[in-house]
Amino acid sequence: MGEKTDGGLLEGKVQHHGRFAFLLSEKPGREDLMLRGPSLRLAMDGDRVQVRLTPGEKGRAVGEIVRVLERARAGVTGVLRRAREGWLAVPEEGDERDAVRVLAFSAGIAPREGEAVVVRITEWPTLSSPAGGEVCEALGLPGTPGVRMRVVLRARGLPENFPDAVLAESRAFPDEVSGEMLAGRLDLRGRPIFTVDGADAKDFDDAVSLEVLSPLRVRLGVHIADVAHYVRPGTAIDAEAAGRATSIYLADRVVPMLAPNLSDGLCSLMPGVDRLTLSCFMDLDAGGNVRDSFLKESVIRSRRRFTYEEVESAMNGGRVADVDAQVRESILRMRTLSRLLTVRRMRRGALDMTVPEFKVVVDAAGRPREVVKRPRLGSHRLIEEFMLLANETVARALLARRLPFLSRVHPDPETRKLAVLGAELKKLGVYVPGSLTKTPATALQIVLQKAAGHPLEDTVNMLVMRSLKQASYSQAPGGHFGLASPAYCHFTSPIRRYPDLVTHRAVKALLQGRPEPSLARGLKELAEHCSQRERLAAEAERRSVDLLRAELLKEKIGQVFEGVVSGTAGFGIFVTLGKTGACGLLRGASAALGSRVRVRLDRVDEGKGELDLSMADMGRLAASAPAAPRHAPFHPKFDPAPKPRFHQGPGPNHDAGKPGY
Structure with a gap:
């Protein structure tokens, strides 16, 4: 729940769900508070409010809104409908009771009934009257390709186009890396370095390399686009990137955090061209332990842009065109190393969950054509493990030097939710270790391992996921329960995540041996902002898939x-x-x-x-x-020593490094 004020009231942001709402927790580990009552009419989705606690059902408190402190946005989206006393903008999402009265139309705006519109609020809601405002933008008919995606963005206050000042700054950059940019950088252009991404990806944040140092030691290199070299504090580009905080991957398009000539061009680690990078080198022994590590500003020239499917084929001995011997050998050694890292991570208590992901395939006009389940490949796991390790290594280095940065934290689950999970699992006939509430990491690991390959695997994974708290950003160092990591940050995706860019600036301060006072300024507020934008982006992404999937299913x-x-x-x-x-x-x-x-x-x-x-x-x-299952995957007497499970990792856009841990 929110933070308490001196008067005993709670403060926080409202998230509406039809006839009820929640006061969102603003601190990692705290539970959201349900809101009820007529006072819900005072606040719109995302507004910051003060709440008084009142008794609820079964002894659980609920909240009642006392006053609105800050409005989340100046406008809302809806479909224009004629009413008895004029026009209403009725939201497609949410409840019809949230309809906004249309008091005026901006000059030149003349939408037809049924069109999606944006309304600028001029009269805020009261207990007796809904909000009212001026129609300032007509988005088009919702059934038109692309219009619903614009509504998804506008409804959450998410940007679409870049301001002219940002585009002007981005166009001022050179098209290529020049010689003077290379001063003081480690030259890695002759090394067998390559990228691995989805087939339709354009923003290549990360590249990898592997060097054999001795029969018992290898050096893993994770090379990340040096976005901080171009995006400097105080510029229009940086202000816009900070405001967006993340790229948004809708079902039919990508809304980038950075202007396209940076995200898809100068910063993207395309093959055969020089690119500025920050490199994290990790020397690992035969047990997968990091024995030494160091960070360098560098320049690379990627030898090849691989898809996950190509690397999967190469890992399994298949033929892949245009792959030199050094790169092929690196991939085979990387396969062995990634499996070793997975085993090591599982042994320390990390969770390994698989959640089905679906992709909507659209045609050139943006209309859905089919829904396909994203494959989970060993190559996803390979890159995921390397990104996880780099993120941990960087977090440890910054903590050791006491430099300010944004930690990625994931609090331990609540005992109450674990008890509910245990009861649900028992109903399914799933063996639940007695230690579930005392040593949850170990117990959950056993549950997940024994669910692997069973028809109920997806259900078990879903229930476990629901019992966990949400990961978020924090200005204070903290552990990550799901990864069983004492220190973690995001370093590997600065093209699409602003916290990674903040991490890069801290790394540069470390490498240059100089304090950077501006790093700590406003870090708490930035952590909250980035966490909120991440949630909004994820919500928009899910919503976009739901809408296009529904459009496709209407024919069925x-x-x-x-x-x-x-x-x-x-x-x-x-x-x-x-x-x-x-x-x-x-x-x-x-x-x-x-x-x-x-x-x-x-x-x-x-x-x-x-x-x-x-x-x-x-x-x-x-x-x-x-x-109740009666076979080995669900009862310990059939498998007394659960083995680390090598499964295929999540799709490329869901945290970890590319992927949302």
């Missing part, structure tokens, strides 16, 4: 799908459709989590991305409930 109304019960509520059950990952509501039904069902798609709300389902076989619900 009446068809029958296989699904798994992924959520339960008093009014029905939520079913995830296996092939698409879409989640729909089956009203009035009840079933155990993990139950396999056959459902019919009855209705699709494209604007909200919602699906209504009905049972295709009424006799299947009871029969499909998951029975």
Whole structure:
């Protein structure tokens, strides 16, 4: 929950969910507080408010808004609808009660009924009257390709286009790295260094190399685009990057943090061209332990731009075109090293969760054509392990020199949530170690390892994920529960994450042996801002997938799908459709989590991305409930010594280094 004031009131930001809302926690490890009552009408999504605690159900306190301290944004989005007393802008997302009265239209703006619009608020809501404002932008009809994505961004106050001042500054940079930029840099242009990214990626943040130092020691190099060389404090580019805080990967487009000629050009580690980098070198022994490490400003010339699929093929002995012997040998050695690092990380208590990810394939016009499940490859895990290690190594180096930077923290889970998790797992027939609330890392690791390969694996992973707290940024050093790491930061993606750029500036201060007072200035506020923008971006990304998936599924109304019960509520059950990952509501039904069902798609709300389902076989619900598993993956007597699991890692846009730990 929020922070307490002298008067005993709580302060924090509001997140609306229809008829109720939450006061979001502003400190890592604190629980969000549910808000209820008529006072909810006073605040809009994201507003900062003061809240009074009142008694709630089952002894749990709820909050009542006393006053609004700060408005989150000056405008909202909605679909223009005619009402008895004029016009309303009705949000496609959220509740219709959040509709805004249209009091005026800006000059030259004449939208038609049914168009999506942006309304600048001129009258804030009261207990008796909704907000009102002026329509200042018409976005187009929601069914038009691209319009819904613009609504997704505008609804969250996320930017789309860059200001002219930012574009002008970015155009002033040279197209190539010049000789004078190389002074004092370690020249790595002759080394077998390469990048590994998704097939459609353009912003190549990171490159890797591996050098054999002796039969028992190797040197891993992680080379990261030196964005800090170009993006300096006090510039329009930096102010815009800080405001955005992250790139946004929508289903049909990328909204970059940096102007495209930087993110896709001068900073991107493209093959065959000189690029400025910050290199983290780690010397590892035969056990995967870092025996020495150092950081350098450097220049590289990537030998090749690999896709994950190509590296996966090379790892498994397949033929990949245009790969020289040095690079091929490096990939094979990297495979061995990454597996060693995984084993080492699991032994110290890190969690290893796999959550299915889906990609919406769109055509040139932005219309969805199919939904595909993202493959999880060993090559994803390889790069993930190297990025994790570099992030940890940099965090330790900065802590040792007491330099200010943004830590990436992940608090331990709450005992109460672990108890709920244990009860849910037992209902599924999953063995739950008695140490779940006392030594949760070890216990959760056992649960996840034993769920591997079982039909209920996705359900178990989902339940474990829900029991954990959210990782965030902090100006104070802190541990990372999920990674079992005492110190962690983000260093490896400065093209798409502002905290990484802050880390780079701290690294440069370390390398140049000079204090940088500006590094510590406003770090607490920056940590909160970046954490909030990260959440908004993730929400927008999920929303974009839901909307395009719903648009695609509208053509399949009446068809029958296989699904798994992924959520339960008093009014029905939520079913995830296996092939698409879409989640729909089956009203009035009840079933155990993990139950396999056959459902019919009855209705699709494209604007909200919602699906209504009905049972295709009424006799299947009871029969499909998951029975208590009786085989090895779920009980310790069949596997007394759980082994580290080599699974295929998450997709490239979900934290860790490329990936959200």
